[in-house]
Amino acid sequence: MICSLLSQAPLSLAYYKSFPSTYKIKPSAPLNRFSPGFLSPISTPAIRVFCSKPDEVGSMASSVQNQGSISYLTQRKAAEVDEILMGPLGFSVDQLMELAGLSVATSIAEVYKPNEYNRVLAICGPGNNGGDGLVAARHLYHFGYKPFVCYPKRTQKPLYSGLVTQLETLPIPFLSVDELPVDLSKDFDILIDAMFGFSFHGAPRPPFDDLIQKLVNLHNYEQVQQKSPVIVSVDIPSGWHVEKGDGGGEGIKPDMLKFSGPHHFLGGRFVPPTIAEKYKLCLPQYSGTSMCVRIGKPPQVDISALRENYISPEFLEEQVEADPLDQFHKWFDDAVAAGLKEPNAMALTTTGKDGKPSSRMVLLKGVDKGGFVWYTNYESRKARELFENPHAALLFYWDGLNRQVRVEGSVQKVSDEESEQYFHSRPRGSQIGAIVSKQSAVVPGRMYCTSNTKN
Ligand SMILES: NC(=O)C1=CN([C@@H]2O[C@H](COP(=O)(O)OP(=O)(O)OC[C@H]3O[C@@H](n4cnc5c(N)ncnc54)[C@H](OP(=O)(O)O)[C@@H]3O)[C@@H](O)[C@H]2O)[C@@H](O)CC1
């Protein structure tokens, strides 16, 4: 259920009614230009990443360069990078493994939600790739998944026995190879292939030969089954030649970390500039606080199949504040406490005299009994429409909380003093931007700017 608060004069709560109707909006203007007020949409060119050699596989330290193509590190160079990181650059293997395992877990959580893909089997090999799998299993447990671990060749080093102890105390069950079902598709939703990374060589030895075969076989089961588990390969698909890839085409076909497939993530947001320079790594832009970044083709999605299962605590009419503004404050505080990004972002819809509505995002800068306050340019399109028709609707949507607030009402300008005060509270760059950019106007090019407007 989405909880929905509709504030009008008087403010009231709105309930959903469900009836069979669909609408289609035909954009009346071509959707081919950036909206002028969007937060620096093109200040830094996005790195376009695509794979120039789809049959090849790079290590986790693969780099992005040559205007958008991926370049690869050889097996020797990847190992060399490890040695430098863990030698003169002072990193410990524990540290790098923790970062790698956390990146794997967060990438999985980004794509496969725990309410749909809950049962995870991490198949871990004897080396550091296996260690990445052990760390990922621990994080996934805390993210709400139910992980199992198959770790048939345990390495007797304190790092690994520590990781095993951490998992056992959660508790995460360890399964022997014999305990695994022949067909993994029924018991697991996600299979983490953390058997081998860049130090793999030759043909896989037992018991990993059979384990790899179990993952390969999944594609045969897939034909008779509707849903089969997804395979997430850490660093490289185990069994693939580290530099030549899946030569015979008979290896594991992972769903994540697969060049031709939909989900390929690159970690490495810790690589110091000295390494990046030495190996000519042109690292991608990581966003926010993410340790890894999606690269390659964006996933193809069936829009009609996108669906969330909204699970919210019960919300009864008697729990609703008598004054919708009080309810708004409560929910706003919840949105802030939940750590949502820009909880004050709201869609503002205006309609000019032509009766055609237009919406855009603005930031709420204050709210009290007098109304909801935002700031904008008095010469913008929305300002013109509000001049023609001083009525507007606001919409807040707090993803994660499954709540929206709808506000409808009449609009007035705040006082000049209040406007001035807000303007002077803004960072210098925003002030300059507001002065030189003519909001809502098409900019003929990057070389042009005007100086006749002011927010
Ligand atoms: N770069 C980074 O930033 C970071 C890298 N990290 C991770 O480390 C990974 C590299 O780790 P790694 O060097 O320990 O090697 P890995 O591939 O796990 O396996 C070696 C083991 O497999 C065995 N083995 C080999 N071939 C075999 C075969 N045919 N059949 C059977 N066994 C075989 C081999 O045994 P051996 O042949 O030596 O007897 C040895 O025991 C890397 O891919 C990444 O995931 C992160 O943890 C930290 C940050």
Ligand SMILES: Cc1cc2nc3c(=O)[nH]c(=O)nc-3n(C[C@H](O)[C@H](O)[C@H](O)COP(=O)(O)O)c2cc1C
């Ligand atoms: C998250 C977000 C917040 C925004 N906040 C504001 C704002 O507070 N004031 C504003 O004038 N524009 C803001 N913008 C830009 C507007 O969405 C819009 O592009 C711009 O105001 C021009 O709109 P108009 O041509 O319909 O008048 C924001 C954009 C985004 C994506």
Ligand SMILES: Cc1ncc(COP(=O)(O)O)c(C=O)c1O
């Ligand atoms: C055009 C414009 N004006 C105003 C704002 C509000 O920004 P600030 O919080 O810097 O005042 C934004 C934010 O995105 C904006 O894009």
Ligand SMILES: [K+]
């Ligand atoms: K692997």
